[in-house]
């Protein structure tokens with residue numbers, strides 16, 4: 630059982646843990662590991678494929694704090710949604726743009742629904758997990774004239790190409806930047822023989838859910854995140 634501080638939310642009094650099945654013994658084990666980390670609470674991840682897990686924690690006073698729709702696109706079947714509203718390039722083509730992304734990352738991570746306490750740390754720390762591990766040819770940057778408007782990368786996770794974080798500068802939101810990035814990502818998948826793309830979308834991101842629907846992403850299941858007090862020893 631992997632119980633750890635929440636990435637980006639290490640200062641919160643919760644430890645993160647996944648449950649696909651649960652009973653009092655497993656809950657106590659996770660709680661003991663959380664306390665060893667100095668965390669009196671748990672942030673529990675589960676899915677709606679095992680609804681009894683969420684029910685177990687709700688009965689013990691836990692509250693749902695976030696929920697992600699996991700959906701998948703059959704790339705060959707994706708409709709053409711027209712030209713993107715912004716130019717999109719990759720870091721493979723324009724590596725010098727990487728230095729402009731930190732500021733957008735810094736304001737966008739805490740703007741995700743239910744993650745307002747997120748702090749991504751200094752630029753060099755963010756680069757070590759938010760930039761450098763990712764394939765430059767699958768790291769997309771949207772431009773507004775000469776300025777960087779947003780970014781989004783694709784990552785291979787457990788053999789499935791998945792949309793990583795998408796971030797748009799606060800001042801440029803609501804104008805189709807994320808839509809342009811997604812169009813470029815789907816084009817890239819098509820050109821590189823990627824048959825399916827997966828995405829996780831927090832239920833409160835209505836514009837992204839509607840965009841996913843328009844592109845033909847089909848919901849597979851939902852991930853549920855709950856927070857509550859660790860079991861007493």
Ligand SMILES: CC(C)(COP(=O)(O)OP(=O)(O)OC[C@H]1O[C@@H](n2cnc3c(N)ncnc32)[C@H](O)[C@@H]1OP(=O)(O)O)[C@@H](O)C(=O)NCCC(=O)NCCS
Pocket residue numbers: 710737738740741742793794795796797798801802803804805806807808809829834835836837839840
């Ligand atoms: C979520 C986020 C990336 C969206 O970026 P954005 O550039 O503002 O989004 P867009 O303007 O491209 O809107 C997305 C699409 O939804 C459409 N849309 C916008 N508002 C809509 C609404 N209320 N209902 C339905 N569709 C809507 C847009 O028209 C666009 O589609 P289009 O490209 O076909 O025109 C941005 O708000 C952000 O960076 N948030 C913080 C970080 C975050 O939450 N990231 C998501 C995690 S993966």
